[in-house]
Amino acid sequence: MTLITAKGLCKDYGSTRALNNIDLILSGDGNIALVGPNGAGKTTLFSILCGYLTPSSGSIEILGHKPGSAALHGKLSALPQDAQLDPGFAIGTQLKHLCALQGFRGKAALEETKRVLALVNLSDSIKRRPNELSHGMHKRLTIAQALIGAPELILLDEPTAGLDPVNAREIRQLISDLSEQCQFVISSHNLEELEKLCSQVLYIEQGRLTQQLTSDDREHNGFLGLTLTSPLEEGHGLDQLYGVLGLSVKSKLQLQFRYDIKNHPDFDLSLLHALKAKDIGYRQLSLGRSLEERLFD
Numbered sequence: 001m002t003l004i005t006a007k008g009l010c011k012d013y014g015s016t017r018a019l020n021n022i023d024l025i026l027s028g029d030g031n032i033a034l035v036g037p038n039g040a041g042k043t044t045l046f047s048i049l050c051g052y053l054t055p056s057s058g059s060i061e062i063l064g065h066k067p068g069s070a071a072l073h074g075k076l077s078a079l080p081q082d083a084q085l086d087p088g089f090a091i092g093t094q095l096k097h098l099c100a101l102q103g104f105r106g107k108a109a110l111e112e113t114k115r116v117l118a119l120v121n122l123s124d125s126i127k128r129r130p131n132e133l134s135h136g137m138h139k140r141l142t143i144a145q146a147l148i149g150a151p152e153l154i155l156l157d158e159p160t161a162g163l164d165p166v167n168a169r170e171i172r173q174l175i176s177d178l179s180e181q182c183q184f185v186i187s188s189h190n191l192e193e194l195e196k197l198c199s200q201v202l203y204i205e206q207g208r209l210t211q212q213l214t215s216d217d218r219e220h221n222g223f224l225g226l227t228l229t230s231p232l233e234e235g236h237g238l239d240q241l242y243g244v245l246g247l248s249v250k251s252k253l254q255l256q257f258r259y260d261i262k263n264h265p266d267f268d269l270s271l272l273h274a275l276k277a278k279d280i281g282y283r284q285l286s287l288g289r290s291l292e293e294r295l296f297d
């Protein structure tokens with residue numbers, strides 16, 4: 001199924017062109033990452049997908065419908081970066097109200113509230129108020145409201161921004177677990193996070209879609225990273241191994257091989273043999289290039 005299609009999509013704010021002629025066809029399984037520098041146009045695209053903003057020109061469809069159309073009711077939800085619940089009312093009361101807005105009536109609204117709170121591990125907090133929760137718990141709560149009605153696609157803007165490493169990890173795990181039931185579009189500046197959670201990456205720069213990557217090309221692109229335990233000595237000869245097309249020294253302990261994957265698909269094994277024969281210690285061997293390397297090298 002096609003998730004998102006855009007054709008010649010532009011958005012202007014006065015004389016500022018925030019999105020510039022975006023053509024896009026996104027389909028398939030897996031989460032989608034939206035990445036780009038500050039001011040690139042991510043929030044603008046996100047807001048258009050949610051139906052909060054309309055394009056200046058061009059067209060866009062999500063799940064086969066125009067953003068904001070009634071046909072998307074219950075299929076799509078969004079979590080803006082600074083989403084808040086009212087600090088003064090009990091969590092259960094507010095979620096039940098949001099469930100009612102989605103068409104759940106009476107007991108069904110309570111059941112749905114309990115279901116989404118259980119999904120984010122906040123069942124015990126149903127009677128608490130949002131201002132009694134930690135920052136991390138509050139983020140889980142806002143994700144819970146995005147899960148009401150079990151939408152197919154959930155848009156998350158910076159889901160771990162401002163969280164400490166433990167809470168950020170918890171949110172990532174939650175998104176990863178929930179990914180079995182629905183798909184996410186995640187806007188974030190955290191490339192490692194996106195690499196763990198997403199199988200497709202859209203890179204936006206000055207309003208243009210400049211790169212579209214999939215995880216398929218990650219491991220099978222003829223690159224191999226090697227982390228050593230100590231710096232290489234002169235005359236190591238690793239660049240002379242069969243199949244090596246290039247060897248970049250990223251840092252004293254970090255090497256990257258580019259190799260002929262077609263004729264030497266088992267290059268990783270040859271490298272391991274060579275490391276053993278030459279008594280070179282290593283910490284990690286990783287196939288492919290990281291998202292950061294693929295986007296910026």
Ligand SMILES: Nc1ncnc2c1ncn2[C@@H]1O[C@H](COP(=O)(O)OP(=O)(O)OP(=O)(O)O)[C@@H](O)[C@H]1O
Pocket residue numbers: 013014016017018036037038039040041042043044045
């Ligand atoms: N309401 C607005 N009025 C005028 N210009 C705006 C408005 N919103 C965004 N812009 C401009 O549009 C461009 C894209 O902004 P947008 O917020 O979409 O970028 P972003 O990629 O989300 O940035 P960040 O990563 O910093 O959140 C920027 O040049 C920004 O200044």
